[in-house]
Amino acid sequence: MSPSPLRNSAYAPAPGHRFNIGDRVRVKTMNPPGHRRTPYYIRGKEGVVERICGAFPNPEELAYGFDGLPEKILYRVRFLQHQVWPAYQGAMKDIIEIEIYEHWLEPA
Amino acid sequence: MKKTSFDIHAPGNAHHDHHDHVHDHDHDEHAPVNEHDNGPPNDYEIMSRAMQELLEEKGYIKPGQIAKRMEEFDEQFPFRGAQVVARAWVDPAFKARLLADGRAACLELGTILEAERLIAVENTPDVHNVIVCTLCSCYPRSLLGMPPSWYKSRNYRSRVVFEPRAVLKEFGTALAEDVTIRVHDSNADMRYLVIPMRPHGTEGWSEEKLSQILSRDTLVGVTVPSITNH
Secondary structure (H helix, E strand, C coil), rough: CCCCCCCCCCCCCCCCCCCCCCCCEECCCCCCCCCCCHHHCCCCCCCEEEEEEEEECCCCHHHCCCEEEEEEEEEEEEEEEHHHCCCCCCCCCEEEEEEEEEEEECCC | CCCCCCCCCCHHHHHHHHHHHHHHHCCHHHHHCCCCCCCCCCCCHHHHHHHHHHHCCCCCCCCCCCHHHHHHHCCCCHHHHHHHHHHHHHHHHHHHHHCHHHHHHHHCCCCCCCCCCCEEEEECEEEEEECCCCCCCCHHHHHHCCCCCHHHHHHHHHHCCHHHHHHHHHHHCCCCCCEEEEEEEECCCEEEEEEECCCCCCCCCHHHHHCCCCCCHHHHHHCCCCCCCC
């Protein structure tokens, strides 16, 4: 059984969002220096947009005292664990969900 | 001051006395954190005190404001998550609203989440949810108080994303093999709260009584509520 339907719930307005719920996306493989909210383990992995959380000041700019504008769209992306970790020992359907900003995502 | 070890609970520990457990929420049972117990204050304590005094002197904060805030963290915030979930257990319409928008639902109970946006996730017979912040220690503080040291430990943060079933087992939580584990990395702007399954045998319980079996650990998803000893 599916863990939960993909939720159509926006927590803050997300004007002009590029991806929709259910879209397949890939986290960009890039290694910019500095404060980044995209953990290394998820870079390069493919998942599905689970929900759109809204637009928020960019934390990668806020970290350095800038205003974080323009705001970035934040998504909740769902990944299959065994696709994230080649050595994953758990069930095939186990999942991990994580928040990814739009500028870290590309269509898969 | 903070332990970084994986001070995990012994199996079944979380079920002993939920009142005490919740009260102990922010305190590490093994490492006294009272700054006055161990000689003179350290550099960070002096800096913190100096900053407080400066802020007071400049009129940005009132004397006592920080102490009051710390008291809230100790005495109010740790109980709010359990109150919210107990309400969700007795009121399906509220639960639906909590799942749709956690922040708005909490506000209905007079619980103000301040800057936090909340995603509530529900355990079912098929799916078990567990929360982690792999990057630091993001945590729904206004619902659960300060995060416990194990939540901030490198051990928990690195392992629960990769081998959640093994980590849950160390907390005394054995899940059936066919249950899907859904790990939530709380890595950016959202905060997460697990709505556990309501145990059999709690039919007719008051919200107050239900909230007593909703320990912090059940709301992070590392344990499940039990009515042992109740």
